[in-house]
Amino acid sequence: MTLVLTSNEIKKCVQLNGQLIPIIEDAFKSLALGKTTMPPILRLDIEKYHGESDVKAAYIDGLDSYAIKVASGFFNNPNLGLPSSNGLMILLDSKTGMLKSVLLDKGYLTDVRTAIAGAIAAKHLSNPESSNVGIIGAGVQAKMQLEALLLVRNIKTAYIWSRDSKKTNTFVQNIKDKINIKIIECESPEQTVNLSEILITCTPSKSPIIKSEWLKKGLHITAMGSDAEMKNELDPKIIKDCDYYIPDSQSQTSILGELNHAIKAGLVSAEKKYNELGSVIINSNLGRRNINDVTVADLTGTGVQDTAIARHTYKISADKGFGIMIE
């Protein structure tokens, strides 16, 4: 029997809150300790419609279930009045491969676990007293990354910039009522960096937005927009110039993340091994050592996060008696 869960049921079970932080931290720890099996992402491009489906999967040693996740992005959808993101997760029994659950979350759980990863990166890498954040981007993740950051840092002001000033303005108006901090629209990405102690980039940009010469002492950057070969938000020199570069999964960021571009530009060696986010969670000495250090977290999104959040959602949903059992 398979438990089929709707997106409404899933949203009732899982919200963006601090409860998820240790759950996703544990997933990153398992990944860093090599206690996972996480194959390369399957990616199907449908160029004609400017669309793609990605499949991620991961088994975490000792857990009784694992997830396979399909996430689609179709970038003409907004013109059709549809969200560009979509997807579902499936949860399988680790011992038998039997299908335990189909989570028809339409991409919601991916959004949540991505935002939580941003919070985890800021928690372990940014200066604890940081109170100003810069957000580059004005999409769904811009809002969720900001909300997630509030779970781990006492943020007073958020500075927002995106390429589309109209979109930025609408975004700022929308979140002003919902998030009880100062929200200020910036005129340029440079101004945003200048005003921020933490910078979160969440755009689908294919060319660098943040220049290396803008880096300032103590800055922490979470770059979470790049999850494909061509995407790139940071000047590749930043990867070389920062004090600590921390990938979620180096095997992914070297192909899909900011690291990919730094390697291609010949600025860092493809052989160089970095400590991953999970290692920094386990041992804080592997991250920021000094208030002036510049840290960069490169997040491409990992299958272990999907397995962690799918398991959590399934457990809560089953406890609440949600969903339909299908033979």
Place this chain on the structure above:
Amino acid sequence: MTLVLTSNEIKKCVQLNGQLIPIIEDAFKSLALGKTTMPPILRLDIEKYHGESDVKAAYIDGLDSYAIKVASGFFNNPNLGLPSSNGLMILLDSKTGMLKSVLLDKGYLTDVRTAIAGAIAAKHLSNPESSNVGIIGAGVQAKMQLEALLLVRNIKTAYIWSRDSKKTNTFVQNIKDKINIKIIECESPEQTVNLSEILITCTPSKSPIIKSEWLKKGLHITAMGSDAEMKNELDPKIIKDCDYYIPDSQSQTSILGELNHAIKAGLVSAEKKYNELGSVIINSNLGRRNINDVTVADLTGTGVQDTAIARHTYKISADKGFGIMIE
């Protein structure tokens, strides 16, 4: 809205019959013509439980939907009284990526499209007057391959051999009532080859069962057991010695199929290009030219077959009003 279909509903809509042959032939033709996008298979191994999940996906140009398929094999399951195979297919809209359907087929559609591919290989590669088939293996596919072959060849006698003579005997007794041809148990794979004009190998063997020196004039072999790096049913020399070697997808068979072992043994060059099954369907001159030719079809299972059968199943199911619509 997503149409969720159960395995019982799916079995009512799709059976192993001749109607499926042109549907799967069209999929192979699109693949051979380069009119598809088919990424490499994602494979997640769960070694502790002798299990694996494979994900296949393919978009066929011009079609309004595409499938992503998860197939799991857990080889301790029979000891637990469970089938070793399991899975589901999902169907997505090609223009928007929206989830059209979740097909909870438990691997049934994979079994069917695999058997139909065997029938297609025999239809286009074996001598038309072949009346004797040898089957190596006594599992689900052994039965389905035999049934599918009867759709395209006037078979009088099937010769069966598997490693486990008890299992072979049970298999023979079970199908004798269901399939109205002579079914004879063989003592050895060599004897099976000797008595056959068409040979179908459908085992999970990791070392060659069929020796090159047993090859005889006019024989057609469909090797469909190998779908992973370590699996191997045919002496690699057979790939070199046969007159026509025809992969379903050379990019897959060179990694996962019989071709993989012939390349590793240095018997054929990794650079050599073979005509694929789809090309032979389009142009019969690319296959058998002579009654004495020895032909080998190497089937690893392709995403285009999954997309074709998932689309077909969805259409029939929707027409019949089957399934549950879920928001």
